[in-house]
Amino acid sequence: GRLAKLPQCTPNELRKRIGNGEYLVIIDGLVCKLNAFIAKHPGGPLAIMHMVGHDATDEVRSMHPQEVLETVVPRWAVARFVPEDGDKCVVSYVEEMELPYSAARSSTIDGTSHPQPSHSNADNLDYMAIQRDYRKLDTHLRQNGFYKCGYSDYLYEAARYLLFFATAVGLILYGPYTAWTYLLAGIATAMLWQQLAFFAHDLGHNELTGRREFDMVLGICIADLLGGLSVGWWKKNHNTHHIVTNDVDNDPDIQHLPFFAVSTRFFESRYSTYYKRVMEFDAAARMFVAAQDKLYYLIMCFARFNLYRLSWGYLLFSDYAPYRELEMGCIGVFFVWFNWLLSHIPTWQYLVLYLVVSHSVSAILHIQITLSHFAMSTESPDPVHECFAARQVRTTMDVICSPSFDWFHGGLQYQIEHHLFPRLP
Numbered sequence: 561g562r563l564a565k566l567p568q569c570t571p572n573e574l575r576k577r578i579g580n581g582e583y584l585v586i587i588d589g590l591v592c593k594l595n596a597f598i599a600k601h602p603g604g605p606l607a608i609m610h611m612v613g614h615d616a617t618d619e620v621r622s623m624h625p626q627e628v629l630e631t632v633v634p635r636w637a638v639a640r641f642v643p644e645d646g647d648k649c650v651v652s653y654v655e656e657m658e659l660p661y662s663a664a665r666s667s668t669i670d671g672t673s674h675p676q677p678s679h680s681n682a683d684n685l686d687y688m689a690i691q692r693d694y695r696k697l698d699t700h701l702r703q704n705g706f707y708k709c710g711y712s713d714y715l716y717e718a719a720r721y722l723l724f725f726a727t728a729v730g731l732i733l734y735g736p737y738t739a740w741t742y743l744l745a746g747i748a749t750a751m752l753w754q755q756l757a758f759f760a761h762d763l764g765h766n767e768l769t770g771r772r773e774f775d776m777v778l779g780i781c782i783a784d785l786l787g788g789l790s791v792g793w794w795k796k797n798h799n800t801h802h803i804v805t806n807d808v809d810n811d812p813d814i815q816h817l818p819f820f821a822v823s824t825r826f827f828e829s830r831y832s833t834y835y836k837r838v839m840e841f842d843a844a845a846r847m848f849v850a851a852q853d854k855l856y857y858l859i860m861c862f863a864r865f866n867l868y869r870l871s872w873g874y875l876l877f878s879d880y881a882p883y884r885e886l887e888m889g890c891i892g893v894f895f896v897w898f899n900w901l902l903s904h905i906p907t908w909q910y911l912v913l914y915l916v917v918s919h920s921v922s923a924i925l926h927i928q929i930t931l932s933h934f935a936m937s938t939e940s941p942d943p944v945h946e947c948f949a950a951r952q953v954r955t956t957m958d959v960i961c962s963p964s965f966d967w968f969h970g971g972l973q974y975q976i977e978h979h980l981f982p983r984l985p
Contacts, residue, residue: 562634563590569639571653578613578654586615588629590637597636602772604796604880606834609661610803610810613654615641618694618948619803622982625770626702649687652944663809663833665943666825687947694949694980701981709768709985717759720967724752725786732904732914742910746917753787753864753918754925758970760787764795767985780883784890788898789864790871792883797870800834802982806938806955809833814933818845819859820852823938860927861920932957932975952979 569577569584569591578584583594585608598605603623611619621629643650655664701707728748735741763779766772779791797812804810808825812834817826821841826849829841841849848855875881875888905911936955940946946954959973972978 563637563640566590566637566640568642570642571644571647571650574613574641574653575657578659579657583608583612584638585611585613586617586641587620587633588617589641590633591639591641592633592636593638594636599880602776602795602882603799606661606796607799607803609659610800610833612659612662613652613657615651618691621698622948622980623765623799623802625766625983649691649945649947651947655943661833662804663807663831665804665810666808666823666939685941685950687942687945687950690950691947694947698981701984706984709770711768714759714768717755720755721752721759724748724755728752728918729901732901737906737910739910739913742905742914743917746914747921749914749918750921750924753922755970756783756787757925758972759783760791760794761798761970761972762985764791764798765982767983776883777886780887780890784887785894788871788891788894789867790874790887790891792881792887793871793874793878796874796878796880797834802979805952805979806933806936808938813929814938815839817841817849819848819855820934821845821849822934825938857923857927860923860930861916863926864919864922928959928969928973929975931959932972949980952976955979 574584574586574591581595583598585592585594594601594608598608601608607623620633652665657664725748728745731741731745731748735745760779760783762768763775763782766775768775768778776791776795783789783791801811801813806814806822808814808823809830810833812832814822815832815834816822817839818841821827826839826845827841829838831838871891875884875891881887902911902914905914933956936957938955940951940954953976956976956979958976959969961969961973966973977984
């Protein structure tokens with residue numbers, strides 16, 4: 561009843577209201593005003609900000625259970641959106657606006673001084689057909705039970721985690737004082753962290769039970785406690801990555817100066833809407849980027865140390881950290897038990913060996929994920945019309961491996977499928 565009585569909103573009115581400070585997002589034909597909700601959004605405020613002025617129907621549907629669209633979305637609706645005649649598959653109505661919280665999408669047609677090669681020909685893409693087929697496939701997956709979690713499969717996962725944990729701890733506490741002991745313990749620890757990351761990833765996407773708070777708290781109690789990394793930081797970062805995948809100014813997962821630049825646009829010292837600072841392309845960046853093809857694997861070996869830094873930065877300084885106390889407590893306990901374990905390593909040489917191996921072998925995970933995006937397009941051929949499914953395929957790559965290694969890669973070697981259906985168990 562209430563939705564039928566909502567006033568209409570045209571594209572021009574939408575832009576005017578956004579310019580006056582309203583956070584308006586189009587979902588299933590409804591214009592939702594999210595100013596009062598944005599600070600409470602479980603996926604973080606940036607996931608909403610990057611969708612202001614956009615038709616976010618597919619993004620919202622892919623990242624949330626059906627009841628969110630049926631109950632939560634109508635609650636925030638303030639108008640019914642009426643597109644202009646001739647608007648076919650328009651997904652962005654704000655590309656010409658300068659929004660302080662979300663940069664216009666990187667495009668092959670925006671006059672950049674460093675044009676990028678286009679990975680696809682926009683003239684040959686039927687975005688309406690792509691969107692229609694994507695929604696049809698998503699409906700098929702939902703109706704045929706693909707979104708139901710197979711809980712028994714996680715028993716095998718839990719057994720694997722326990723095996724790696726027991727191996728690492730057992731070797732350090734009871735193994736002979738040899739380099740092989742701490743080498744193998746480091747590998748077992750790295751495997752534990754890698755596999756736990758996949759489980760925390762599933763929980764962060766609410767793939768386990770679909771109950772947001774339960775999955776999130778379970779993820780914190782496992783990943784923060786056993787791995788020392790913040791699930792809350794990951795969720796804020798990762799949801800932003802899913803919404804603006806491979807966008808130079810908006811996606812933190814490709815913003816790695818001074819060490820890496822996956823687009824020549826980074827040579828322009830761009831402003832990051834995620835980190836809220838200019839990514840300076842200074843002398844250090846020039847040196848590292850010039851040799852990034854040679855330094856890539858070496859730098860990846862130290863990536864986990866950077867994740868510790870980012871986790872604590874999020875927990876100490878972020879305005880949005882809904883589980884701050886729980887996470888700080890769990891990570892604090894992690895450092896207590898981990899340092900207690902390290903105290904049983906007899907010499908500093910063996911200690912260094914264990915720390916280097918455990919942190920560098922776990923870089924396999926970072927390499928796997930970055931390979932799926934670093935090599936892909938960072939610029940849209942048509943940001944006004946490019947639909948969600950087309951954008952995910954353009955910016956994401958699968959990695960071929962033997963099915964027998966699916967467990968090793970956590971299923972995330974199917975990165976395209978994950979980006980299209982992130983809640984699929």
